[in-house]
Amino acid sequence: xxxxxxxLPTPRGPLSSxxxxxxxxxxxxxxxxxxxxxxxYGDDLQLALYxxxxxxxxxxxxxxxxxxxxxxxxxxxxxxxHRFLSALRTDAHVHDSVDEALAGLLVEPVEGTGVSHFLRDxxxxxxxxxxxxxxxxxxxxxxxxxxxxxxxxSGRAKxxxxxxxxxxxxxxxxxxxHARLFADLMAxxxxxxxxxxxxxxxxxxxxxxxxxxxLFGLHRALRGALVGHFATVEITSSPGSRRLAEAMRRTGxxxxxxxxxxxxxxxxxxxxxxVRHDVIGGLLExxxxxxxxxxxxxxxxxxVEERFGARLLTDWRxxxxxxxxPLAQEAAHISG
Numbered sequence: 137x138x139x140x141x142x143x144l145p146t147p148r149g150p151l152s153s154x155x156x157x158x159x160x161x162x163x164x165x166x167x168x169x170x171x172x173x174x175x176x177y178g179d180d181l182q183l184a185l186y187x188x189x190x191x192x193x194x195x196x197x198x199x200x201x202x203x204x205x206x207x208x209x210x211x212x213x214x215x216x217x218h219r220f221l222s223a224l225r226t227d228a229h230v231h232d233s234v235d236e237a238l239a240g241l242l243v244e245p246v247e248g249t250g251v252s253h254f255l256r257d258x259x260x261x262x263x264x265x266x267x268x269x270x271x272x273x274x275x276x277x278x279x280x281x282x283x284x285x286x287x288x289x290s291g292r293a294k295x296x297x298x299x300x301x302x303x304x305x306x307x308x309x310x311x312x313x314h315a316r317l318f319a320d321l322m323a324x325x326x327x328x329x330x331x332x333x334x335x336x337x338x339x340x341x342x343x344x345x346x347x348x349x350x351l352f353g354l355h356r357a358l359r360g361a362l363v364g365h366f367a368t369v370e371i372t373s374s375p376g377s378r379r380l381a382e383a384m385r386r387t388g389x390x391x392x393x394x395x396x397x398x399x400x401x402x403x404x405x406x407x408x409x410x411v412r413h414d415v416i417g418g419l420l421e422x423x424x425x426x427x428x429x430x431x432x433x434x435x436x437x438x439x440v441e442e443r444f445g446a447r448l449l450t451d452w453r454x455x456x457x458x459x460x461x462p463l464a465q466e467a468a469h470i471s472g
Contacts, residue, residue: 141195142332151178157185159199167272171215176223182343189350228439237434241371246345251445252379261387265325269334270342274304275318279304288359292418300407316449317396337459341444360426364433377401
């Protein structure tokens with residue numbers, strides 16, 4: 137029986153090969169020893185984890201929906217998650233105080249050092265296309281990972297979180313759903329707008345950013361970390377989106393590409409205040425013991441985004457592609 141969803145991507149090592157084969161019903165899952173040997177932020181473990189998580193979103197073509205709750209697959213996922221979460225707690229921990237973590241978000245990066253600065257000032261259209269292709273793994277399901285936290289909140293935090301999510305989903309209007317707006321951006325850039333189309337192209341660093349959202353979202357125990365992540369995204373979005381809107385105009389990306397980031401400049405400036413005062417404030421009122429988790433979510437988001445940005449800028453300044461599979465190959469596949 138054929139199932140809806142994107143195609144399974146090309147594996148990148150023994151872990152993703154094992155998960156891929158198991159999802160196809162044609163092989164064994166990777167062992168705990170193989171998981172222990174894998175690079176925690178590397179292509180293989182992160183792709184294998186992404187495959188497991190995507191079963192909770194839209195799944196994959198020709199993969200049975202029953203695999204979503206397969207107990208053997210969940211045990212393997214748990215082992216990979218343990219490594220991932222342990223590494224994040226070790227590598228990303230900076231603040232114990234929510235106030236200190238939030239204060240750090242209000243400090244803009246040194247002018248010219250971030251990805252949005254680069255794209256605004258000197259980026260070329262091919263780099264804008266690479267950026268959009270990798271970000272599509274999240275933006276084509278924008279706000280979906282955060283929806284899992286809604287039944288785990290109450291009172292002021294729940295109401296405020298739902299209000300922000302409602303805006304992200306277009307305020308009840310399908311044509312204004314942010315995932316739809318990003319698909320329009322991709323169309324302007326000549327990219328395939330199909331959900332999950334650029335999974336093969338995405339770097340390990342891009343996979344990490346999306347996997348962390350899914351990790352936090354799928355575990356009730358990590359609800360504080362997810363709120364911290366969401367706060368980081370909303371608080372830092374407006375100035376970055378302003379620079380990216382300017383980059384779209386300068387490179388001639390197209391009106392829909394400009395509109396996506398223009399929309400985020402205005403919307404996220406409002407969301408910032410709601411998230412700071414009502415989502416975080418409300419959660420701390422009802423569950424003050426979650427403060428360290430909220431701070432961890434903020435720190436972890438900054439950590440993974442800095443890794444992704446460093447990968448992009450290192451490759452682009454060396455005039456090479458930042459992608460695992462160049463878009464030229466992707467385009468050839470589309471036409472074929």
